[in-house]
Amino acid sequence: MTSPATTRAFNARGTHTEGRSSEELRELVSHVGAELELAPAEDIVEWAVATFGDRFCVTSSMTDAVLAHLVSRVAPRVDVLFLDTGYHFTETLGTADAVGATMDLNLIPITPVQSVAEQDAEYGPELYLRDPDLCCALRKVRPLGEALRGYDAWATGLRRAETAHRVIAPVVGWDARKGKVKVSPLARWSDADVERYIAEHGVLVNPLVYDGYPSIGCAPCTRRVAPGEDQRSGRWAGTGKTECGIHS
Numbered sequence: 001m002t003s004p005a006t007t008r009a010f011n012a013r014g015t016h017t018e019g020r021s022s023e024e025l026r027e028l029v030s031h032v033g034a035e036l037e038l039a040p041a042e043d044i045v046e047w048a049v050a051t052f053g054d055r056f057c058v059t060s061s062m063t064d065a066v067l068a069h070l071v072s073r074v075a076p077r078v079d080v081l082f083l084d085t086g087y088h089f090t091e092t093l094g095t096a097d098a099v100g101a102t103m104d105l106n107l108i109p110i111t112p113v114q115s116v117a118e119q120d121a122e123y124g125p126e127l128y129l130r131d132p133d134l135c136c137a138l139r140k141v142r143p144l145g146e147a148l149r150g151y152d153a154w155a156t157g158l159r160r161a162e163t164a165h166r167v168i169a170p171v172v173g174w175d176a177r178k179g180k181v182k183v184s185p186l187a188r189w190s191d192a193d194v195e196r197y198i199a200e201h202g203v204l205v206n207p208l209v210y211d212g213y214p215s216i217g218c219a220p221c222t223r224r225v226a227p228g229e230d231q232r233s234g235r236w237a238g239t240g241k242t243e244c245g246i247h248s
Helices: 004-009 022-032 041-055 066-074 090-102 116-123 132-150 191-201 207-211
Strands: 056-059 078-083 105-110 153-155 172-175 180-183
Touching: 022 172, 022 180, 041 056, 041 066, 041 153, 041 172, 041 180, 056 066, 066 078, 066 105, 066 191, 078 132, 090 105, 090 207, 105 132, 116 132
Parallel strands: 056 078, 056 153, 078 105, 153 180
Antiparallel strands: 172 180
16 A cells, blocks of 8 residues: 555654755645545545655544554554643553554654643642643643654644534644644544444554543543533533644
8 A cells, every 4th residue: 555655755764854944834735735635534644654754743642543543554653642641541541552562653652741740749739620721731732742843744633523623624734833734634534434444444442432432631631421412522521621722
């Protein structure tokens, strides 16, 4: 499945090459965004890998391993960044370990500057209850921003079917805050598409998904979702918060 261009782009993994300027990246997005809008997910990944080489990575929340699996089929040993916030469910950490052990990819745990104990000492315990936006910034948004410095483009599992805030998410777009190209190969996928891919390829899924958690974040800020509720209603329930800040 991997093209010669893709193979060349990944034949020296582990050392980041010099990246393009922000102007070059924005110009690139303006030309290819519409062109790839209706392309299959695999073709979108092929383009990203051939274009960015080892300056392209994947991020995964480990709700499932669909995106990581799909990209690793195109680009073996691709870097997959996993934000280990210090607040994850045991099941999420176990899923990450299993993905790293069984898939042909390079799993890279990303941790915040402060441990949970250090954050508690500076900001007080249970910051996630008092100021969830700040907690997400400290444990997710800033660590990811730092981790992406060595890349020009990153792939996310974001899908338009997930929330009203994501219905206009481009397949290939410009993330102005991070100064990176944001690639969302699964943006047009429905829930049925995801389930079909999981069944066809035997992809790892976080066991919490089958226990009433269709969208999984940090344990203190995630609850089960009742039948008929929005899939992301269990995230930051009762706070009015809908995103951690990575995609907003």
